[in-house]
Amino acid sequence: MVRDMALNAQACKRCGKLFNYISGDKLCPICREEMEAKFQEVKKYILDHPGVSMTEVSEACDVQSTWIQKWLREERLELTEGSAITLDCESCGAPIRSxxxxxxxxxxxxxxAGNYVRSNRSSEDDPYQRSASAKMRFLQND
Ligand SMILES: [Zn+2]
Ligand SMILES: [Zn+2]
Incomplete structure (x- = not known):
């Protein structure tokens, strides 16, 4: 995945140190490792304490809630049934789990997506297929 070895110095958004940025979060290798450890800690804490709130996890693991939300949105972190932690749906604001x-x-x-394809094509495949082929066509035309 490394296409270009040219130096791309960026300030780590956690400790402010300059490092050679390649991709993903703007974190230096040290912070990246520390956040990975935090992630494991948070994951374990949520498993061990079902029903815990976002604030409680944030305080217990000493990690900002924005990180917890990020992991949830990336679906790296899973919530148990009855968990008090929720995210907002980005479209309507309803509480969601991941x-x-x-x-x-x-x-x-x-x-x-299904309607879009149907108006362009008369076939009646399943909706997953339809939206996938719409995406494909979109990518090809781009
Ligand atoms: Zn750092
Ligand atoms: Zn929604």
Missing amino acids: GRLCNKCIDKFKAA
Whole structure:
């Protein structure tokens, strides 16, 4: 994945140290390792304390809640049933457990993608296929 070895000095957003940035979070190798350790700590804490709130995890593990939200959106972190931690759906604001959208909004977007393809094509495949082929065509035309 390393396409270009040219130096790309960036300040680490956690400790401010300059480092050679390649991809992903703007974190120096040391902070990257520390955040990985934090991630494991948070994951374990949530498993050991079902029903814990975002603030409690944040304080117990000494990690900003923005990190916890980020891990949840990336679906690296999973919440147990009955967990007090929720994220907001980016479309309607409904509480969700992971990702970016609630199931209702996911269905809405899927239906919209399905309608788009149907108006361009008469075939009746399953909706997953339809939205996938719409995406493919979009990428090819781009
Ligand atoms: Zn750093
Ligand atoms: Zn929603």
